Every structure is written in structure tokens, then in C-alpha cells.
Amino acid sequence: xxxxxxVTSELQAAxxxxxxxxxxxxxxxxxxxxxxxxxxxVERVRAESRARRAxxxxxxxxxxxxxxxxxxxxxxxxxxxxxxxxxxxxxxxAEDQQRLRVLRQRERDDQLEESIQAAxxxxxxxxxxxxxxxxxxxQICVRLVLTAHPSEAKRKEVLLKQRHIxxxxxxxxxxxxxxxxxxxxxxxxxxxxxxxxxxxxTRAARATVADEVDFGIYFLTTTLVxxxxxIYAELQEALQTYYPEANWDDLPPLLRYASWIGGDRDxxxxxxxxxxLEALATMRAAAxxxxxxxxxxxxxxxxxSVDLVSVSQALRDALPNAHAHPKYPTExxxxxxxxxxxxxxxxxxxxxxxxxxxxxxIERSLxxxxxxxVASGAxxxxxxxxxxxxxxxxxxxxxxxxxxxxxxxxELFHAYGVCxxxxxxxxxxxxxxxxxxxxxxxxxxxxxxxxxAITEQVIATWRMIARAHRxxxxxxxxTVIASMTQCASDVLGMLLFAHEVGVQDHVDLVPLxxxxxxxxxxxxxxxxxxxxxxxxxHIAKRGMRQQIMLGYSDxxxxxxxxxxxxxxxxxxxxxxxxxxEYGVQLELFHGRGGSIGRGGGPTNSAILSAPSGTLHGxxxxxxxxxxxxxxYSNPAIGRRHLHQVLNAVLxxxxxxxxxxxxxxxRAAMQVLAAEGERAYRALVYETQxxxxxxxxATPIDELSNLPISxxxxxxxxxxxxxxxxxxxxxxxxQCRAIIxxxxxxxxxxxxxxxxxxxxxxxxxxxxxxxxxxxxxNVELDLAKADMGIAALYADxxxxxxxxxxxxxxxxxxxxxxxxxxxxxxxxxxxxxRSPVMQRSIARRNPYVDPxxxxxxxxxxxxxxxxEGDPQRAAVLEAVLATINGIAAGMxxxx
Numbered sequence: 001x002x003x004x005x006x007v008t009s010e011l012q013a014a015x016x017x018x019x020x021x022x023x024x025x026x027x028x029x030x031x032x033x034x035x036x037x038x039x040x041x042v043e044r045v046r047a048e049s050r051a052r053r054a055x056x057x058x059x060x061x062x063x064x065x066x067x068x069x070x071x072x073x074x075x076x077x078x079x080x081x082x083x084x085x086x087x088x089x090x091x092x093x094a095e096d097q098q099r100l101r102v103l104r105q106r107e108r109d110d111q112l113e114e115s116i117q118a119a120x121x122x123x124x125x126x127x128x129x130x131x132x133x134x135x136x137x138x139q140i141c142v143r144l145v146l147t148a149h150p151s152e153a154k155r156k157e158v159l160l161k162q163r164h165i166x167x168x169x170x171x172x173x174x175x176x177x178x179x180x181x182x183x184x185x186x187x188x189x190x191x192x193x194x195x196x197x198x199x200x201x202t203r204a205a206r207a208t209v210a211d212e213v214d215f216g217i218y219f220l221t222t223t224l225v226x227x228x229x230x231i232y233a234e235l236q237e238a239l240q241t242y243y244p245e246a247n248w249d250d251l252p253p254l255l256r257y258a259s260w261i262g263g264d265r266d267x268x269x270x271x272x273x274x275x276x277l278e279a280l281a282t283m284r285a286a287a288x289x290x291x292x293x294x295x296x297x298x299x300x301x302x303x304x305s306v307d308l309v310s311v312s313q314a315l316r317d318a319l320p321n322a323h324a325h326p327k328y329p330t331e332x333x334x335x336x337x338x339x340x341x342x343x344x345x346x347x348x349x350x351x352x353x354x355x356x357x358x359x360x361x362i363e364r365s366l367x368x369x370x371x372x373x374v375a376s377g378a379x380x381x382x383x384x385x386x387x388x389x390x391x392x393x394x395x396x397x398x399x400x401x402x403x404x405x406x407x408x409x410x411e412l413f414h415a416y417g418v419c420x421x422x423x424x425x426x427x428x429x430x431x432x433x434x435x436x437x438x439x440x441x442x443x444x445x446x447x448x449x450x451x452x453a454i455t456e457q458v459i460a461t462w463r464m465i466a467r468a469h470r471x472x473x474x475x476x477x478x479t480v481i482a483s484m485t486q487c488a489s490d491v492l493g494m495l496l497f498a499h500e501v502g503v504q505d506h507v508d509l510v511p512l513x514x515x516x517x518x519x520x521x522x523x524x525x526x527x528x529x530x531x532x533x534x535x536x537x538h539i540a541k542r543g544m545r546q547q548i549m550l551g552y553s554d555x556x557x558x559x560x561x562x563x564x565x566x567x568x569x570x571x572x573x574x575x576x577x578x579x580x581e582y583g584v585q586l587e588l589f590h591g592r593g594g595s596i597g598r599g600g601g602p603t604n605s606a607i608l609s610a611p612s613g614t615l616h617g618x619x620x621x622x623x624x625x626x627x628x629x630x631x632y633s634n635p636a637i638g639r640r641h642l643h644q645v646l647n648a649v650l651x652x653x654x655x656x657x658x659x660x661x662x663x664x665x666r667a668a669m670q671v672l673a674a675e676g677e678r679a680y681r682a683l684v685y686e687t688q689x690x691x692x693x694x695x696x697a698t699p700i701d702e703l704s705n706l707p708i709s710x711x712x713x714x715x716x717x718x719x720x721x722x723x724x725x726x727x728x729x730x731x732x733x734q735c736r737a738i739i740x741x742x743x744x745x746x747x748x749x750x751x752x753x754x755x756x757x758x759x760x761x762x763x764x765x766x767x768x769x770x771x772x773x774x775x776x777n778v779e780l781d782l783a784k785a786d787m788g789i790a791a792l793y794a795d796x797x798x799x800x801x802x803x804x805x806x807x808x809x810x811x812x813x814x815x816x817x818x819x820x821x822x823x824x825x826x827x828x829x830x831x832x833r834s835p836v837m838q839r840s841i842a843r844r845n846p847y848v849d850p851x852x853x854x855x856x857x858x859x860x861x862x863x864x865x866x867e868g869d870p871q872r873a874a875v876l877e878a879v880l881a882t883i884n885g886i887a888a889g890m891x892x893x894x
Contacts, residue, residue: 011105015098019170019843022090023191026083032081042083044068049846050331056788061316066792069853077854078878084582084851085885087198088844089158092888093166095840097173114604115230115643117221119239119650126655130243136654139617140254141587145397146219147260147624148212156218158201159633165192166634183606201884209262209270213279216261216628217286220393223632224257225290229384231255240526253388255646258479258620259283264880265395265461266483272457273464276396280468280476285395288344289363291355294382295341302333302362304371311367333362342864351473352390358381392476399512400461400480402490408432408458409493412444430489434496434535444500458497461735466501467631474506476684481549481589485511488528495538505541510589514551516559516677519567522548523574530582539584547620549589552599557728560744565774566673576614587618592856594627594792595729596741601777603650603830609773612657614642619649625726630891658769665764669771670840672748680744683725683809689802696797697732697790697807699859702879734886735793736852737810746817753820761824783830784890787811789849792856796863848889856881 045068052061064066106112123133167702171177172185203211232251239248262279265271305312311332316322319335338359340346349355359382366375379710399821417717419433423608437444443641467476480498482490491511498504513522526548529535539546550571555564572588580588592599592606599606603621623631661669684690695701729740752761758842764771790810797803818830831838858879865872 005376007181009454011098011788012753014173015094015102015864017174018097019091021172021186022094022165022169022193023087023188024494025186025193025258026086026090026197028451029190029193030079030083033194035199038076038079042080042683045080045850046846049849053842054848062788065171065850065853066768066857069850069857071728073873074878077858080850081854081878081881081885082197083213084847085201085881085888086193087847088885088888089162089196090193091847092160093169093842094636096166097169099640100170101173102635103636103640114647116235116646117238117241117652119647119751120235120242122651122752123654124242128654130239130246133239133654134246136617137254140252140653141618141648142255142649143258143618143620144255144645145258145260145589145620146216146394146628147264147622148215155199155201155203156215158199159198159218159629161192161196161199163633165189165356168192177869178647202880209268209275210278210282213262213282217283217393217626218390219288219632220257221345222287223635223638225389225393227384227632227635227638227642228255228388229381230639230824231646232384232388234643235646238343248568255642256388257394258397259361259394260397260399260622263477264399265399265457267400269707270804273460276363276398276461276464277468280396283392284472287389287391288787290345291386292341292344294385295337295344296783298340298382299334299337300379302337303331304333304374305330306332307363308370309371312361312368313362315365318361318411330751333365336362338862349391351385352475355382355391356386390475392472393547394477395475397479397481397485398461398465398477399481400458400485402484404454405460405482405490405493405497408451408455409496412748413437415451416442416444419813427487427489430487431492431528433533434489434492435532438492438496438499438534462497462501462503465498466503467478469503469506474503479508479510479547481510481512483551484514484518486521488525491529492532492535492841495535504538508542508545508547508587509538510547510549512549512551512589512591513571514554514591514731516555516563516567519571521554522571523578526575526578526580527582530578530584536582543585544583545585545587545618546579547587547589549591549620551591553591553593553726556599556740559677559683561741561778562676562745562748563673563680564773566669567768569669569757572614573611575614576611579616581789585618586614587620588614588621589622591622593622593624593726593729594630595733596738596781600627601780602644602771604777605646605769605773607645607648607652609770609785610652611770612660615649615652617653621645624889626891661764661768661770664760665768665771668752668760668764671786672752676744677752678744679747679813683739683743683806683813686804687809690806692799693794693797693802694731694807697803698735698737699794699879699883700727700731702859702862702876703727703731703734703883705876730887733890734855734883736784736786736789736890737784737793738850739810740780742785742817743810743813745778746813746815746820747815749820750816758823762826765824775821775825778817779825779830779836782814782818782821785814786849787847789852790854798858824826844889848886851882851889853887855879855886 006332010523027039027042030042045065047066048061048065052058055061060288072080097414098255103112107115112118120133168185172182172189175181177185189352207215226240232255236248236251238244239251253790262271262282263276265276297627307330308494315332317323318339322332322335323329325335330336340355343358344355359379363379363383364373366372366379406423413419413422413433415764418437422430422433424431445463449456451459468476476734480494482494485491491509494509495504497509498509511522511525513519513525536795552564552568555567559567560807575588588610588644590599590606592603595599607619609616631635648835732739753759765775787810791807794803794807797806821827822829823832827833831841858875860873862875862879865875
């Protein structure tokens with residue numbers, strides 16, 4: 001056995017030991033709480049599920065599992081749900097710990113790729129000079145935007161317990177424990193598992209916007225505010241290693257966060273102007289409390305006495321009566337930190353710079369007086385935190401549906417006699433009216449309410465932005481997004497509203513292109529805007545920068561995975577070209593979801609797979625729902641994620657540009673996208689009865705009852721088009737079909753191969769990172785999908801002919817896609833080259849399966865019960881618990 005294989009074997013053994021440890025402790029809790037009979041039931045169901053996986057062609061195992069679950073009463077089913085759901089939470093912790101073991105081993109062996117150091121090393125090897133790197137760093141701005149609307153299924157209280165277990169497990173793993181210390185660790189883990197067992201995994205009541213704001217603040221204040229200064233320090237260290245001739249002491253703030261939580265009102269009537277102001281106040285208070293703790297810490301530690309070491313004259317001047325201080329007469333740093341503490345407590349600081357000036361006064365004095373280590377340690381870390389998070393933690397983006405803006409404009413213009421029906425006018429006339437009205441000094445918004453609810457809400461939103469700027473400073477809201485942007489007038493309408501409240505020079509106005517049709521029209525729309533002198537004056541005030549947001553979710557729901565991804569790729573190229581033509585710096589804002597079907601997947605791969613030349617230094621990316629918890633519950637996992645993001649951005653922006661894909665590859669992708677879209681739409685939009693099948697063969701209706709988001713499942717009343725992409729993907733994930741991320745791919749590939757071009761597809765996979773990433777994402781969800789489980793859900797469809805017709809098509813397309821993906825990637829089976837992921841899925845399947853069997857049985861029972869039946873609420877509660885458990889097992893919601 002080689003040294004490498006021995007290390008791999010040891011790491012695998014460590015993971016197995018952790019899973020056995022946590023599973024064993026969970027088993028003990030089940031015994032203690034419910035007795036041997038309950039534990040025996042869990043073990044029996046687990047054994048039947050594993051037997052079913054071991055012999056997939058033996059239908060008896062499926063029949064046995066169905067019979068066992070059907071014979072159970074509701075309390076017994078609830079024990080099973082809790083057992084397997086909690087098991088997944090523990091497996092997730094163990095796998096995270098394993099991932100960290102592997103990363104640490106690679107770092108120890110100096111083989112850690114996709115890191116900040118690896119990126120700087122590669123830039124240096126490519127001949128990039130220190131000055132080129134410095135220039136680029138001042139142009140780079142990565143902003144990761146936290147959002148709430150994709151429905152994070154975990155409660156913060158549950159996340160805290162899982163975090164504690166992870167910390168105890170890490171201590172168990174990394175230190176040589178004495179027997180009594182090991183017993184203490186196991187006791188602490190058992191305590192947390194017992195608490196988890198007795199805690200509701202989901203809320204008893206639907207989350208409010210305030211709950212979601214609190215959720216975001218939790219990750220900002222417990223993980224990110226400590227993590228970001230570490231990332232900057234590691235970037236500085238890497239730069240000093242490879243470019244020692246340059247000074248890297250003062251890096252620009254190239255990586256920051258923003259949030260939609262409390263600002264995103266698109267389709268969410270619960271986000272009002274007052275709610276957004278409350279969110280800003282809550283974030284301001286959280287930042288103040290955070291800095292108060294940090295300042296208090298420094299005040300306790302900066303005990304240097306002027307009897308032993310001097311301080312700067314500037315600090316002495318700021319403390320004219322230092323000698324008379326009752327507590328610290330010779331400890332001037334403590335005196336000044338006392339002042340900073342009082343100022344923070346009284347909300348004295350108007351701007352972030354005001355607080356920074358006070359902290360830098362201390363830092364300079366320390367450096368001037370032999371206090372370099374202290375200045376470079378805790379003091380510098382606090383300064384970095386304040387630089388990166390300011391007085392309000394993160395800026396809040398405002399998002400609203402462009403159609404609501406249009407409704408408001410139509411009503412306002414009609415009332416003022418500008419035109420009878422603005423929305424019905426040709427686009428050129430709408431643009432002309434808006435351009436004229438922007439220059440009109442007449443007030444547009446009335447002093448008192450007099451319009452419809454929608455119009456008054458739009459007015460209140462824009463007035464709120466102006467009020468927030470006056471109260472908190474302009475940085476608190478710097479972006480306003482119009483979702484479902486379909487024409488230039490949608491953006492000009494925002495500019496008119498911004499002028500009305502006086503914020504036109506202080507916010508980016510961002511079109512969000514979501515459907516495939518809108519992505520195709522986006523370059524034309526931006527060209528019209530850049531040709532408009534009034535709009536051009538606005539972007540000149542914003543530094544000739546233009547944010548453009550691309551929607552991954554709705555384009556996928558609209559045309560399937562291939563068409564969506566290709567439309568997004570081409571849109572980025574064309575938008576970049578238009579911006580270059582007009583001398584505008586493009587800032588792409590990627591609205592990526594957590595699941596593959598909504599643009600998910602590794603962020604770094606997505607950045608490096610983008611068309612060459614489309615990253616103009618600035619980039620924004622959403623981090624949605626459960627992604628936040630998976631990435632940032634464990635700070636070490638969060639650190640790895642940020643390393644990967646910065647690695648990708650540094651290479652994509654600074655390294656020599658990759659050659660563009662061959663024209664034959666582009667032509668092939670065009671064909672694949674068209675064929676994939678045809679197959680996808682033929683099933684989803686053109687098959688009679690498909691919506692009935694979907695509503696019966698997935699828990700989509702029951703999902704609307706899950707209290708995990710303040711946002712309704714639909715943007716507006718109506719049919720499938722009004723449904724959000726999140727529950728669409730979530731529902732297919734629950735039944736294990738996961739069609740949004742792969743349906744149509746097999747058909748497209750087979751059609752192309754039948755034309756004799758399989759070699760070309762292999763070349764694309766080997767030589768084009770975009771295509772390789774696309775195929776890898778499809779492959780992952782094909783491997784996660786399970787037609788045997790999906791068949792159980794299909795049996796819930798009442799119409800037998802409809803059930804057989806649609807499920808057979810899904811089943812055939814899944815087999816086709818698996819077969820073609822393996823051929824193109826030259827693998828004997830899916831994920832053959834990703835054994836870690838393959839093992840993870842195989843490890844989870846026998847434990848997810850029972851939850852699916854239970855969910856199907858409960859759905860059948862729930863749908864038989866009349867609305868008024870007293871048993872219905874308890875059954876629905878159990879269904880919702882299975883939804884939460886399956887989400888944990890699949891490691892995704894929507």
C-alpha cells in the first residue's frame with residue numbers, strides 16, 4: 001500500500017468511526033426516550049431499506065418496506081421520521097468533519113488546490129507582475145448576497161445545536177483525549193442530540209420577515225464577521241510570499257456581503273416599507289452590539305501604561321484630562337476605548353469612517369510606540385471588521401416586480417393627465433414619456449395617500465429608501481432591482497422614482513432578466529438604455545458602472561436545464577460586448593439558487609465556466625436559503641468556500657484569458673439547447689394533464705403549509721406560470737425525480753449523437769470548462785434521482801393512464817440521460833470519477849428511502865381525509881416533518 005492510499009484509507013476509517021459514534025449515541029437516545037421496541041423498529045426498517053438497496057431487482061424488499069410502514073400507527077411513524085431525520089443531520093456533520101480532515105491533509109502536504117495561495121501562485125507563474133495584481137485588486141469587487149426566499153428548512157435553534165455537535169466532534173478528532181475527557185465530550189454530544197430529539201425541526205408558526213432577518217444576522221455575526229478578516233490576512237500572506245518586493249499591508253475591500261433579507265418585496269406582501277426600515281434598524285443594532293463587545297475586549301487588554309511606554313501626541317491631545325481618569329490614569333488606550341464604547345452605545349457615529357478614525361488613532365499610536373504586534377493583532381482585526389461590515393453589517397438590496405412599478409406609473413400618469421394608459425403604449429412612447437418626466441420638476445408623489453394599494457406601496461418603498469439614506473447613510477441601500485424586466489422603460493421608470501425622492505445618484509438601478517425570452521432581449525434593452533442621454537447621465541454619476549442581474553431559476557423552469565444555461569452563457573457574452581461598446585463597466589449579478597435546477601453547484605466552477613472576458617472586475621452572486629446554512633454553519637467550511645470563490649475570481653479576472661470555444665462547439669451547444677428545450681417543454685407545458693400529475697405525484701400542495709418562509713409560493717394568483725421556481729424544484733427533489741435539472745438532456749444528447757457527432761461532444765467535455773461543468777451538474781442530480789422511489793410517488797396519481805404515460809416518459813428520459821452522460825464522460829457508471837460523492841449518495845440512500853416510503857403513505861392518508869377531520873392536522877404535521885428530513889438527506893430544498 002502506498003503512503004497516499006494509506007492516508008486515504010485512514011481518512012475513510014475516521015469518517016466511518018464518526019458515523020458509528022454519532023449513530024450509536026442517537027440510538028441510545030432513542031432507547032432512553034421510547035424504549036427498546038422503538039429502537040428495534042428503527043433498526044428493522046433500516047435493515048429492510050438496506051436490503052432493498054443491496055438487491056434492487058428484488059421487488060419483495062420494496063413490498064416488505066411498504067407493508068411494515070403501512071402497518072404502523074402515526075406515533076410509530078413519527079418516531080421513524082425523527083430517527084432518520086436526525087440521523088441525516090448527524091451524517092452531515094460527520095461528512096463536514098471528514099471534508100475538513102481531507103483539506104487539512106492536503107494543506108499539510110502542500111497539495112491544496114482552489115485556494116487563495118494556489119491562485120496567487122498561478123498568477124506569479126504566468127508572469128503577472130505585482131503592479132498588475134495590485135491594479136486588478138483595486139478593480140475587483142465580489143459581493144455575496146444573502147437571501148431568504150428559497151426557504152431554508154432549518155431553524156436557527158437547530159443550527160446552533162448542530163454547530164455545538166460539530167465543535168465537540170472536532171475536539172474529539174483533533175486532540176489526544178484522556179479517558180475522562182473523552183467521556184465528557186461524548187456526554188456533551190449526547191446532551192445536544194437529546195435536545196435535538198426533543199426539538200421541533202421546523203417552526204410551529206410560519207416565519208416572519210423579522211425571523212428571516214434574525215437568521216441572516218446569526219450567520220453574519222457568528223461566522224462571517226470573524227471569517228472575512230482571516231481571508232484578507234491569508235490573501236495578504238499569499239501576496240507577500242510570491243511578491244515579496246511589494247507592500248500588501250492595505251488591501252482594498254474586494255470581498256464583501258450584502259443582503260436581500262428584509263428588502264426583497266418581489267411577490268412578498270409581508271415586506272413593506274416599515275418592515276425594511278425595521279430590518280435596517282435591527283442590523284444596525286446587531287453591528288453596534290458586535291462592536292461594543294470587541295471594544296470592551298480591547299479595553300480589557302490594552303493595558304499599556306505611559307509609565308512604561310509612550311503614546312502618540314495625537315492620542316494625548318484627544319485625552320486632555322488623562323491624568324485625572326478615575327480608573328486608568330496611566331492607561332491611555334483604555335481611556336480612549338472607554339470613549340469609543342460610550343460613543344457606540346449612544347449611536348454617536350454618523351458614518352463608518354467616524355468609527356474607523358477613532359480606531360486608527362489607537363492603531364497608529366501603537367505602531368509608533370513599539371506596539372506592532374498588538375496593532376497588527378486584535379486592533380487591526382477590529383478595524384478590518386468595521387471596514388468590511390460598517391455600521392449596518394451589510395447593505396440591503398431592494399427588489400420589486402417591474403410590473404408593480406408599471407402599474408404605479410400607469411395610475412400616476414393617468415391622474416396627472418400625462419397619458420390615459422401608460423402600460424398599453426408602445427415601448428418607444430413609454431421611454432419618451434419617462435425621459436421627459438424625469439426632467440420635470442413637478443412632484444410626482446402626492447403628500448397624502450390617494451391611489452391604489454399597489455401604487456401607495458411603490459411610493460412608500462421609494463420614500464423609505466430616501467429616509468434610510470438620511471438616517472443611516474447612503475451605503476445602507478445602494479441597489480434597487482426590478483425583477484421580470486422586459487423593456488428599457490422598466491429601468492427608466494425606476495430612474496423616475498429615484499429622481500422623485502432624490503436618490504438617483506446614490507443607488508444602482510438593476511434590471512433582472514429571468515426568462516429565456518428576456519435573456520435574449522437583454523442586450524437590446526441595455527443598448528436602448530445606454531443610448532438614452534438621461535440614463536447615461538445617471539450611470540455617469542455611478543462611475544459608468546451597470547449592474548445587470550441574470551435569473552437562473554425562472555429560465556430553467558421556462559425552458560429546461562440546457563436551454564437555460566446556454567441562454568445565460570450567450571447573454572453574458574452579448575451584454576459584456578454592449579457594455580464595452582458604450583464604455584460601461586459591467587457588473588453581472590448572478591441570481592443562483594441552491595439546487596442544480598436553479599443555478600446551484602460549486603460557485604467557483606460557475607465563475608471559471610463563464611465566458612471569457614465577461615468578468616469586468618465586479619461580480620455579485622446570491623447565496624440562497626439552505627446554501628447559507630450549509631456553507632457557514634461551520635466556519636471552516638465557510639473559509640474553504642471563500643477561498644474557492646476568491647481563487648476563481650482572481651484567476652478569471654487577472655490570469656491570461658482562455659481562448660473562446662470553437663465555433664463547432666458553440667453550434668453544437670445551440671442544437672443541444674434547442675433539442676433539450678423542445679423535450680422539456682413537450683413534457684411540462686404541452687402534455688395534457690401534466691400539472692395534475694405533478695400536483696398528485698409530489699408534495700407540492702403540502703409544501704405550501706411548511707412554515708419555513710415568509711414568502712408565498714406564488715408571485716401572484718394564476719396557474720403554473722405564476723408559481724415560483726423554488727417550490728417547483730423543491731417538490732421534485734422530495735419525490736426524488738429531480739426533473740428540473742436533467743429532463744431533456746438525454747434526448748438532446750441522443751439526438752446529437754445519432755447524427756454521428758459523439759466525438760465532438762467528447763471534445764467539448766474535455767476542452768470546454770462550461771460544458772464540462774454543465775455535464776457534471778447534470779450527472780450529480782441524475783445520480784441523486786431515484787426512479788424506484790419516484791415510482792412510489794407516481795402511484796399517488798389517481799388517473800392510471802396519465803400516471804403510466806407521464807412516469808414512463810420520465811423514467812425513459814432518466815435512463816437515456818444516464819446512458820449518454822456515461823458515454824460522453826467515458827465512465828462505466830455515474831460519478832465513477834467522483835468516488836467521494838458516489839459513496840456519500842450510497843451512504844444516504846438507505847436512510848432517505850424510509851422517509852420517502854413514510855411520506856408517500858402519509859400523503860395517501862392525508863389526501864383521503866376530509867378537510868374537517870380532526871386527524872388531518874396531525875397527519876399534515878407528520879408530512880411536513882418528512883419534508884424536512886428528506887431535505888436534510890438530500891442536502892437541498894429548492
